[in-house]
Amino acid sequence: MKRILTPILFFTFILAAELEIGASMPGMDYKLEDISGETITLTDAKGNKGTLVIFSCNTCPWVIRWEDRYVSIADTYTSKGIGVIAVNSNAARFNGDDSMEEMIRHADKNNYNFPYAQDPGSKLATEFGATKTPHIYLFDNNDMLVYRGAIDDNARNARSVDEPFLANAIDQLLSDSPIEKPISKAIGCSIKFP
Amino acid sequence: MKKLLMFICVLTFSCGKVDLLPTTASEINQKIKSYKGNKVVLLNIWALWCVPCVEEFPMIVDLDKEIDELEVIFVSADFEDQFDEVRSFLDRKGVREVSYIKQEKDEAFITGIHSSWTGSLPFTILYAKESGKIVDLWEGKESELRFRAAINIALSS
Numbered sequence: 001m002k003r004i005l006t007p008i009l010f011f012t013f014i015l016a017a018e019l020e021i022g023a024s025m026p027g028m029d030y031k032l033e034d035i036s037g038e039t040i041t042l043t044d045a046k047g048n049k050g051t052l053v054i055f056s057c058n059t060c061p062w063v064i065r066w067e068d069r070y071v072s073i074a075d076t077y078t079s080k081g082i083g084v085i086a087v088n089s090n091a092a093r094f095n096g097d098d099s100m101e102e103m104i105r106h107a108d109k110n111n112y113n114f115p116y117a118q119d120p121g122s123k124l125a126t127e128f129g130a131t132k133t134p135h136i137y138l139f140d141n142n143d144m145l146v147y148r149g150a151i152d153d154n155a156r157n158a159r160s161v162d163e164p165f166l167a168n169a170i171d172q173l174l175s176d177s178p179i180e181k182p183i184s185k186a187i188g189c190s191i192k193f194p
Numbered sequence: 195m196k197k198l199l200m201f202i203c204v205l206t207f208s209c210g211k212v213d214l215l216p217t218t219a220s221e222i223n224q225k226i227k228s229y230k231g232n233k234v235v236l237l238n239i240w241a242l243w244c245v246p247c248v249e250e251f252p253m254i255v256d257l258d259k260e261i262d263e264l265e266v267i268f269v270s271a272d273f274e275d276q277f278d279e280v281r282s283f284l285d286r287k288g289v290r291e292v293s294y295i296k297q298e299k300d301e302a303f304i305t306g307i308h309s310s311w312t313g314s315l316p317f318t319i320l321y322a323k324e325s326g327k328i329v330d331l332w333e334g335k336e337s338e339l340r341f342r343a344a345i346n347i348a349l350s351s
Binding site for chain 2: 018060061065131132135150153154155156184185186187188189190191
């Protein structure tokens with residue numbers, strides 16, 4: 001038995017099952033609580049050319065260093081048909097740093113120009129296999145995943161970015177070109193599941 | 195000469211300070227390989243701002259002190275401008291000799307450490323003592339029980 005178990009232990013490392021490229025957008029009709037006071041779904045947030053879902057939160061240092069680019073990307077691409085929504089799935093902190101009050105304050109302070117909604121029970125994050133903040137998912141106009149991962153390769157400074165992964169992916173999506181780099185990775189804060 | 199240096203260390207109380215080295219995934223992998231056949235390696239990637247990382251950190255330090263055949267390698271994923279804060283934290287938590295801080299772009303570092311790692315912190319990998327192969331890995335904070343179970347498997351693999 002030990003001989004059978006050993007190779008299993010060596011070779012089966014299954015971490016969070018992230019949504020695969022080409023997969024359909026999950027949880028499209030989950031009701032999320034937006035900072036506007038209304039409920040919102042991913043269906044509501046969709047754009048006619050594609051949809052950008054950003055798993056985010058209020059306090060993660062990586063979010064804080066990257067979120068200026070949430071705003072500039074929404075500013076650039078919303079008018080081109082890309083729907084943008086930030087989702088806070090830190091359900092374990094909805095009574096603390098990620099409360100609705102704090103989210104409203106955070107969005108106001110950082111000039112968020114897109115919906116920013118709580119994900120009750122972290123259900124959406126679970127469906128997406130999202131593990132951290134920020135964690136980015138871009139879907140095409142058929143709600144199929146075309147890109148996931150990071151915004152770019154430099155959290156610290158937008159002016160020192162070498163590879164704007166997300167902007168490149170959106171540009172390629174809008175021009176009906178293949179997504180050259182559909183997956184990227186970056187360090188982030190773990191999502192605080194309930 | 196070594197004894198003299200140690201004596202100077204004791205006199206100045208500075209020998210307890212950790213040497214914090216900037217590093218890459220490739221360098222860490224080389225370091226891990228150097229323990230094959232000799233020690234179990236526990237690689238833990240953490241950051242100051244990561245609450246679960248900081249919460250489990252003292253438990254890992256204690257395991258390192260308790261188990262002779264265990265080598266713990268901590269790699270901080272903090273930003274370079276937090277170098278002094280990281281070193282101060284390591285000193286306070288009783289980490290001695292050498293520790294590491296990531297000095298490589300995220301994607302190269304994450305992929306170089308393990309292809310399954312999404313980038314979420316903390317991230318822990320256990321390498322077997324004899325074979326040097328990975329026996330367990332996980333993202334997020336875990337219990338001491340989980341750490342000990344993985345170490346025990348790694349000790350006998």
